[in-house]
Amino acid sequence: MLTTEPYNVISVGVVSVSGSQHNLRLEIKPQYRPALKGLADFSHCQILWWIHEFAEDAFRRTTQIEPPYEAPVTGVFATRSPVRPNPIGLSVAGIVSVDVEQGIxxxxxxxxxxGTPVLDIKAYFPATDRVRHVRVPVWAASWGEWALE
Known part of the structure; x- marks a missing residue:
């Protein structure tokens, strides 16, 4: 059974420019700063963020796209496109530093x-967040096996 009940998704912070030219930072709202406790013990985290540039209804009704790279037309669930029914981004990011008191x-x-709203941060656990044997379509096979560190 499909439900059409609304969900209350809130932003816990926002992405901003860091002092370093290659890094970004998450500015966490004061009420969520205690949730950062222990995050500095991890090298990486998963960040869920709202793709606000593509949150309009027209984008959210799109179900298939023609990727900007050498690939066939595919359903949005088979892509990392920002155009999707729920414009939620997911990134694995390296943690440079955590300042719990300042929420940075x-x-x-x-x-x-x-300016991107941050929805959630999750610690990266290799035991549950990576897969040893994966399959990708031919058009994505040359993209490499690992993210840059």
Missing amino acids: VEVTGLDAYP
Whole structure:
């Protein structure tokens, strides 16, 4: 049974420019700063963010896209396209530093823009967050096996 009940998704912070030219930082709202406790013990985290540039209804009704790279037309669930029914981005990012008191998490590898709302941060656990044997379509096979560190 499909439900059409609304969900209350809130922003816990925002992406901003870091002092370092290659990094970004997450500015966490004061009420969520205690949730950062222990995050500095991890090298990486997963960041869920709202792709606000593509949140309009027209984008959210799109179900298939023609990727900007050498690939066939595919359903949005078979892509990392920002155009999707729920414009939620997911990035694995390296943790550079965590300041719980100020609510600042400096990260590398986040593919979001300054001003992007942050929905959640999850610690990266290799035992549950990586897969040893994967399959990708031919058009994505040359992209490499690992993210840059």
